[in-house]
Amino acid sequence: LFRENSALANKISEEISKLAPRVVKKLGLDKIKIMNFCGSHEWTTTHYGLRALMPLEVELIPGPGCPVCVTPSSDIENVIKLAMEGYRVYTFGDVFKLPTVKHYKSGEIGSLAAAKASGADVRIVYSFADAIEEAKKDGKPSVFFGIGFETTAPSYAVLFTKEKVPENLLFYSSLKLTAPAAEYAVQLHKEAKRTPVSGVIGPGHVSTIIGAISWDFFPKKYGIPAVVAGFEPIDILTGVLVILNNLYRGKAEFTNLEYRRVATYKGNIFALENIKVAFNVVDTIWRGIGNIPKSGLTLSEKFKKYDAKTQLGIKEKPWDYDLPPGCKCNEVTLGLAYPTDCPLFMKACTPARPWGPCMVSMEGACAVWARFGSYE
Ligand code: SF4
Incomplete structure (x- = not known):
């Protein structure tokens, strides 16, 4: 799409280059810092070399939108312990190699991959539904390590609300919510007396679930424009141009311009209702960052019998710095x-x-x- 639309991409980047120096001058900033929240936006930005198309006045920075990166070490350590105690653990492939901090501190088993190599029953699945099917077949006490953002949460929630989960399969929730972390990051740039974040590119996939309007708080509360963008390079370039236009006009607006093809303002009502029934919002730890209030999901009272932490007496410890x-x-x-x-x-x-x-x-x-x- 990028190659096919190279003329359009060049046109947008020319507009960005024309506008950026004027915006910088008008706002009296050294540069315009725009944060993408989503790991997939970072992928598009880097893979297509979009930073090379930016003028010196525009800096595109990554944000906390990678669920694997922010899963706390304590959660991985807890799940490894369960695996070593004889529970079958189901996990997604990218969590398998995730290193714990304990390994670096005391040489203990440092990942689910290492636990499997030591004889533990750790299985990689593509979905919670696959884990359910397998757990039903042999009835072995099992734990599913549930990570992800609002994009993944409905795929868990609907299986609980439709009562598809067998009693021998517990759920270890490390689910996170995106908006509180995006807000935390923006606040941090402000408080640290660095160049503030001047605009936010909200995550497209997440917005299909929670609704594009969920990013409206950036203009309202922080006075900075926000856009929801898709994952084509043109989407991101357009998002940058919209933000610069906003800033130049002295406006802070929320825009869901070109990703209306997928993300509606209200999101996916069916998915949101299922999340609401299956989960409660709680404070949770983000790896390397610490506790962010109301940024996680735990199973609701109705489904507590599946909650691994409750059923197995796993106590949440206060956060300790958890990077290698x-x-x-x-x-x-x-x-x-x-x-x-x-x-x-x-x-x-x-x-x-x-x-x-x-x-x-x-x-x-x-x-x-x-x-x-x-x-x-
Ligand atoms: Fe990235 Fe450095 Fe951490 Fe590796 S050790 S994940 S390069 S920050």
Whole structure:
């Protein structure tokens, strides 16, 4: 699509280049910092070299939108422990290699992959539905490690509300909500007396569920424009131009312009209703960052009999710094550093041997930069 639309892409980037110096001058900033929330936006930005199309006045920074990157080490450690105690653990493939911090501190088993290599019954599945099918067949006590954002939550929720989950399958929730983390990141840039974030590109996939209007709080509360964008390079370029236009006109508006093809203002009502029945909103820990209020989902009272933490007496401990030594994943996920600012990038930490969590999944900024970035 990018190649087919190269003339359009060039036109948009010319407009961005014309507008950016005027916006910078008008706002009296050294640059216009625009945060994308979503790991897939970072993928598009890096894969298609969109940063190279930006004028010096515009900086595109990654945000915390990679669920694998922000799953706390304590959750992985708890699930590894269950696996070593004899529970069958179901997990998604990209969680399998996720390293714990305990491994670096005391040499304990450092990932679900290592637990499997030590004899634990850890199985990779494509979906919660697949885990349900398999758990039903043999009745073995099992735990599903449920990570993800609002995009994944409905696929769990609907199976609980439709009563498809067998009693021998517990659910370990590490589910996270996107808007509180995006707000946390934007606030941090403001408070840290850095160049503030001047605009936000909201996640397209998540917006299909929670509704594009969920990002309206950025203009209303923080006075900065927000757009919902799709995942084609043209989508992101258009989003940047819309934000610059807003800033130049002295407006802070919310725009769902070109991703109306998928994300409606209200979102997916069926999915939202199912999430509401199956889950409660709780405070939760984001890896390397700590506790963010009302940013997680736990099973509701109605489905507590499936909740692994409740049923197995797993107590949530206060957050302890949980990144491997030297890893700057917290700074990368909050847009305070680029992967190349980490001294371990493509040295001790590579996609084949990830040292930190942002190098594991293809939604992690470090993994994306390692594969597609020009960093040499
Ligand atoms: Fe962490 Fe590796 Fe990224 Fe460095 S390169 S921030 S160690 S994930």
